[in-house]
Amino acid sequence: MSAESPHHHAGGYADFPFVQYVYDHLPAAKHRRDVDFHVEIAKQIGGEVLELAAGSGRIAIPTARAGVPITALDLSTYMLAALQESLAREPKEVSERVRIAEADMRQFDLGVRYQLITIPFYSFQHLTETDDQLACLRSCHRHLADDGRLVINVTNPSLPRIVSGKSFDEIQPEPEFKLPDGRSVIRKIRDSKKDLVNQVITSEFIYLVTNLDGNQERLVHELPMRYIFRNEMEHLLARAGFAVEAIYEDFQKTPFGTRHSINEAGWSAGEMIVVAKKCAATA
Ligand SMILES: C[S@@+](CC[C@H](N)C(=O)[O-])C[C@H]1O[C@@H](n2cnc3c(N)ncnc32)[C@H](O)[C@@H]1O
Incomplete structure (x- = not known):
């Protein structure tokens, strides 16, 4: 390992x-x-x-x-x-x-x-x-x-995604949604790194969270995944x-x-x- x-x-x-x-x-x-x-x-x-x-x-x-x-x-x-x-x-x-x-x-x-x-x-x-x-x-x-x-x-694996530069752009494939505590969340997704030798694409799940007081936070979950x-x-x-x-x-x-x-x-x-x-x- x-x-x-x-x-x-x-x-x-x-x-x-x-x-x-x-x-x-x-x-x-x-x-x-x-x-x-x-x-x-x-x-x-x-x-x-x-x-x-x-x-x-x-x-x-x-x-x-x-x-x-x-x-x-x-x-x-x-x-x-x-x-x-x-x-x-x-x-x-x-x-x-x-x-x-x-x-x-x-x-x-x-x-x-x-x-x-x-x-x-x-x-x-x-x-x-x-x-x-x-x-x-x-x-x-x-x-x-x-x-x-x-x-x-x-x-x-999507071959277009693997080779395209477009997947580095942030997209918002899902509608905004609410958490049970009332916070609302927008999730955006982009690829941040492509290691074509090791077949690993790192993506970012970007969360824009609006708290109850109206303040917004941007939280990023980085996921390397092998295709x-x-x-x-x-x-x-x-x-x-x-x-x-x-x-x-x-x-x-x-x-x-x-x-x-x-x-x-x-x-x-x-x-x-x-x-x-x-x-x-x-x-
Ligand atoms: C996309 S979620 C899937 C969760 C659930 N199986 C489902 O279908 O909703 C991926 C899960 O993989 C787990 N995970 C990633 N690497 C792991 C590892 N090496 N050993 C155990 N769990 C792992 C993460 O903690 C996460 O819960």
Whole structure:
């Protein structure tokens, strides 16, 4: 593991306190249509689920509500504080189904083997070096039952975004929104650095927060993320002892490559959702 690398800040989530208060209210998180997919696969497979980088429980809580026990692993105390706060509002039988593990997804030892391990919503892209990606996949391999499944959702990289200078401009893709305490928030997004050799694009999520007294603050969450191409994903999984079973380009399980063209502009060229099973000991 290369914990000293400048890219290793857990995607910025461990160093940005405001994320605890804002994450669940972000239109991009609130309206994301991946929850049913993850809940359904958890119900189908049965047994306990491990969600890596589970954050504030956007998926873990609905999974527990559906009757499935789930371990929510994350490194950010801010995201886990948001999870604990939400769990306190759930009925006891739901909150008791969620086990929280404060740990690094590159290296963890929970002493349990799971039927299903998931890494939703691009969290795997916070691992910006190959050694870290492999360490994570090998930790998954150790924690997965022999007939278990691993589900990883990353973006299908947008080639126009990678090469275009335009993505350095601040854009505001979401409408202004309010936090429960009355503060209003505008989020802007820009890329601040592109390391095309290491496939790492650093983005800034810029929050313009208007406090109740009218004062405005500008808070910046910097996220380095590695983009991963489809074949690279398959090779990585093979090196860690997994075989790819299916790759989808959306949460309706459309086979990858059906619709999306490489020319699609925007933050990503759609989803890449990989379902893998164990095939061998790790290389
Ligand atoms: C986009 S959020 C996803 C949260 C949740 N899975 C969801 O779908 O809403 C990314 C999460 O990855 C976590 N994270 C980043 N690097 C991590 C690491 N090395 N180990 C554990 N968690 C990590 C962050 O703390 C953050 O909660």
